[in-house]
Amino acid sequence: MKKRNIWIALILLLGVGFLGWRWLERHPAEADDPDHNARTLAEVPAAVARVQRHSLGNTLTIAGEFKPFQDVDVHAKVAGYIKKIYVDVGTHVKEGQILAVLEVPELAAELSGADAAVRRSKEEIRRAEGDLTRAQSAHSAAHSAYARLKKAAEARAGLVAQQEIDDSQAKDLELEAQVSSSSAALSAAQQQLQVAEANQKQYAALSDYSRIVAPFSGVVTARFADTGALIAAGTSNSAQSMPVVRLAEISKLRLVLPIPESVAAEIHLGDPVKARVQALNQDFVGKVSRFADSLDRQTRTMETEIDFDNRDGRLIPGMYAETQLSLREKKDALTIPLEAVMRNGDDATVLAVNPQNIIEERHVKLGLEDAVRVEVLSGLTDKDRVVIGNRSQFRVGQKIQPKEVAAGASTAEGEN
Numbered sequence: 001m002k003k004r005n006i007w008i009a010l011i012l013l014l015g016v017g018f019l020g021w022r023w024l025e026r027h028p029a030e031a032d033d034p035d036h037n038a039r040t041l042a043e044v045p046a047a048v049a050r051v052q053r054h055s056l057g058n059t060l061t062i063a064g065e066f067k068p069f070q071d072v073d074v075h076a077k078v079a080g081y082i083k084k085i086y087v088d089v090g091t092h093v094k095e096g097q098i099l100a101v102l103e104v105p106e107l108a109a110e111l112s113g114a115d116a117a118v119r120r121s122k123e124e125i126r127r128a129e130g131d132l133t134r135a136q137s138a139h140s141a142a143h144s145a146y147a148r149l150k151k152a153a154e155a156r157a158g159l160v161a162q163q164e165i166d167d168s169q170a171k172d173l174e175l176e177a178q179v180s181s182s183s184a185a186l187s188a189a190q191q192q193l194q195v196a197e198a199n200q201k202q203y204a205a206l207s208d209y210s211r212i213v214a215p216f217s218g219v220v221t222a223r224f225a226d227t228g229a230l231i232a233a234g235t236s237n238s239a240q241s242m243p244v245v246r247l248a249e250i251s252k253l254r255l256v257l258p259i260p261e262s263v264a265a266e267i268h269l270g271d272p273v274k275a276r277v278q279a280l281n282q283d284f285v286g287k288v289s290r291f292a293d294s295l296d297r298q299t300r301t302m303e304t305e306i307d308f309d310n311r312d313g314r315l316i317p318g319m320y321a322e323t324q325l326s327l328r329e330k331k332d333a334l335t336i337p338l339e340a341v342m343r344n345g346d347d348a349t350v351l352a353v354n355p356q357n358i359i360e361e362r363h364v365k366l367g368l369e370d371a372v373r374v375e376v377l378s379g380l381t382d383k384d385r386v387v388i389g390n391r392s393q394f395r396v397g398q399k400i401q402p403k404e405v406a407a408g409a410s411t412a413e414g415e416n
Contacts, residue, residue, distance in 0.1 A: 044393070046400040048353050048385045054335045056368045056375055058328040062257045064275075066308070068317045069252040070216055073243035075234025077209035080104035082229050087245060089223055093214040100244055102210040102231065111207050114200040121193035128189045132182035139175035146172040212244055222246035253308045253315055255286065257323060258301035266327045267291055273306045275321035284308055284315065288325075328368060335373040340386040341366065351387040351394060352380065359387065359398045 080102035087099050146168040153160045223245050225231060232241040255275065259267055271288040286308040295302050306323065308315060340350050341364070352362045364379030380386070385402065387394060394400065 044398070044400050045403055046353075046359075046387050046394060047389050047405045048400075048402040049337050049340060049388050049405055051334060051336050051376065051380050051382050051384045051386065053332050053382060054373055055329065055331050056333045056335060056370050056373060057326055057330075058368055058370065060259070060263055060325045060327055061322060062259070062325070063320060063322050064255045064257050064306075066253045066255055066315055066317050066319045066321060068218070068248035068250050069254055069307070070218065070247075070249040071221075071317075072215065072247055074099065074212060074215070074245050074247055075241065075243050076102055076212055076231045077234055078102065078104055078107060078206050079233040080107070080210060080231060082225055082227050082231060082244070085223075085225065085227055085244070087220045087223070089220055091220045093218065093220065093247070095214055095217045097214045098211050099214055099220075100212045100225075102212070104207075104210050107203065107206055107210065111200070111203040114196065114203045117196040118193065118200050121189060121196040124189040125186065125193055128182065128186035132179065132186050135175065135178040135182040139172070139179050142168070142172045142175045214247060216247070216249055217251065218247045218249040220245050221248045248317060250313070250315075250317060251309075251311050253310045253317060254289070255306040255308065255321065255323065257304045257306065257325070258296075258299060259291070259304045259325075261295055261300045261302070263327055264295065264302040267302070267304055267325075271326060273323050273325050275306075275308070275323045277315070277319055277321045279319055280314065282314075284321070330368050330375065333368065333375040334377075334380070334382055335375055336364075336380065336386050337388050338369065338372060338374050340388045341374060342391060350380070351391060351396075353385040353387060353400065353402055357399055357402055359394055359396055359400060361396050 081104075083101045083103040085100040087093060093099065146165075149160050149165050149168050153162075153165055224242050225244050231244060234241060234243075255273075267288060269288055269290070273286045273288060275284045275286060276282075277284060286306040289305055289307040291304040292302050336350065342349050348364050348366050350362050350364055352360045354360055362379045362384075365377040367375035367377045369375060385404070387400075388405065
């Protein structure tokens with residue numbers, strides 16, 4: 001047993017001696033060089049991007065549906081039968097163009113009666129004017145006779161009997177009253193004419209409503225009646241009241257977008273909006289034309305309308321579009337690729353590469369960003385380089401083989 005312990009101790013002693021000999025025999029530079037670990041990892045490639053100046057724009061992407069600028073159901077003002085309809089679905093019409101004509105026999109009779117009433121009122125005025133003229137002439141003669149008799153009686157007493165003077169005065173007063181009566185009759189006839197003319201205008205206007213015209217230029221998108229159909233008046237509360245056609249203005253379309261509360265204050269009239277219509281595989285540009293200037297309490301969004309010129313007719317109401325609304329833009333901003341940034345709450349860091357290709361960790365303050373790049377407010381200069389892609393394979397102090405790539409480019413090579 002004692003001999004066995006001696007052999008074990010001898011083996012351990014030989015092992016320690018061998019390790020000590022290997023330590024003394026190693027290369028001196030390997031023990032003294034502080035960058036030994038960095039050079040050991042110097043062969044690791046890494047994708048890097050330079051800090052560059054670019055123009056950045058903050059955009060908001062929202063999907064929406066195109067709507068006609070105006071879209072109305074055209075009703076008849078008066079009830080009647082359709083005598084003739086001139087349009088059908090897809091017909092393009094101009095403002096004021098006749099769409100349909102109604103046949104309303106009772107309205108024509110009422111208009112004829114109103115015309116006759118106007119003519120009768122005018123005849124009554126002419127008759128009243130004649131009566132007034134005759135009354136004024138008779139009163140003028142009677143008044144002159146009374147004035148002469150009175151003057152003669154005053155000049156010479158007893159020359160004219162008092163009875164004769166009284167009779168002349170009474171006739172003067174009677175004819176004066178007749179003038180007033182004729183004047184009142186003339187005034188009544190004139191007022192009656194005004195009433196008749198008002199009725200005539202009313203029935204003439206209703207007669208004009210028998211011609212249904214386009215309120216604006218557009219296209220007929222639906223037709224609800226045919227020739228001979230009975231159309232109820234559009235002012236009726238009856239459930240049978242139906243429109244004749246539906247008319248839409250499509251030369252200009254509007255896109256209604258719900259803008260979130262967070263960016264509602266950045267919306268301004270005239271802001272450009274780019275809409276991507278997948279059905280046409282084409283971009284269209286419009287502008288902000290109006291907004292509610294108030295938030296919906298349920299959705300916390302502000303309704304904003306974008307107008308698009310559609311005189312060429314390429315856009316069709318109902319098409320969906322993905323819009324990009326430019327909110328802010330900054331020229332010549334110091335930027336880095338988004339994939340170079342690691343965020344931890346409000347803190348952001350990047351792996352910068354110094355002139356010796358050694359990795360350093362930098363804390364940066366970020367600003368405006370888009371889909372590819374982000375603005376750097378502090379922590380980097382336009383001469384720096386940053387590592388992009390997977391950061392887990394690198395550590396601070398490590399030396400790398402940098403391979404520059406453009407922002408947004410694939411970093412597969414650097415990661416491999």
